[in-house]
Amino acid sequence: MIYEPAEDSYLLQKQVEKFIKKEMDVLDIGTGSGIQALTAKKQGANVIAADINSECVTHVNKLGIKTLQSDLFENITGKFDLIIFNPPYLPEDEREPEDSKLVTTGGKKGNEILARFLAGAKDYLKEDGKILIVFSSLTPDVDQLVEENKFTFEKISEQKIDFEKLIVYELT
Ligand SMILES: C[S@@+](CC[C@H](N)C(=O)[O-])C[C@H]1O[C@@H](n2cnc3c(N)ncnc32)[C@H](O)[C@@H]1O
Numbered sequence: 001m002i003y004e005p006a007e008d009s010y011l012l013q014k015q016v017e018k019f020i021k022k023e024m025d026v027l028d029i030g031t032g033s034g035i036q037a038l039t040a041k042k043q044g045a046n047v048i049a050a051d052i053n054s055e056c057v058t059h060v061n062k063l064g065i066k067t068l069q070s071d072l073f074e075n076i077t078g079k080f081d082l083i084i085f086n087p088p089y090l091p092e093d094e095r096e097p098e099d100s101k102l103v104t105t106g107g108k109k110g111n112e113i114l115a116r117f118l119a120g121a122k123d124y125l126k127e128d129g130k131i132l133i134v135f136s137s138l139t140p141d142v143d144q145l146v147e148e149n150k151f152t153f154e155k156i157s158e159q160k161i162d163f164e165k166l167i168v169y170e171l172t
Pocket residue numbers: 003004005006008009012029030031032033034035036050051052053056070071072086087088102103104113
């Protein structure tokens with residue numbers, strides 16, 4: 001299942017548009033439909049995309065973006081000016097079908113994939129590299145995870161939807 005861009009995708013995309021400069025080296029993890037990768041490429045960045053789901057990899061490769069199948073950084077080499085990640089960030093709901101869980105569920109608590117991402121990300125950032133993430137007010141302990149992994153955060157955007165708030169952080 002390829003995640004159809006939704007409010008979280010568009011909120012993040014707006015920030016991606018602001019951050020990209022020509023020739024920037026950009027990594028889009030969990031690329032899904034490729035929305036963030038395409039936005040960065042259109043603005044002149046050098047983009048590599050990755051997703052754990054082979055269906056997304058095939059789809060985004062066809063859009064002309066080099067895309068790898070990778071569990072987070074598993075198959076990634078190199079260092080980047082910007083890493084973008086719209087992770088699965090919701091707590092597990094056992095009634096949800098498995099294919100949809102892969103795109104929405106971050107683990108039992110909801111922050112487990114984000115935690116693994118933050119633990120690995122530093123090795124793939126250039127010295128002044130930045131990260132853009134989006135998550136929900138339902139995702140627990142994000143500030144704590146960010147700090148444990150020695151990043152600093154700035155909230156650069158948020159949007160209220162139904163019963164939750166979506167939040168975009170810039171991490172340095
Ligand atoms: C919420 S969707 C975001 C898709 C797209 N980037 C966007 O902004 O609309 C999350 C994506 O992360 C991918 N994903 C889930 N676990 C992953 C992992 N461990 N490593 C890489 N990608 C993963 C899913 O397959 C899905 O495409």
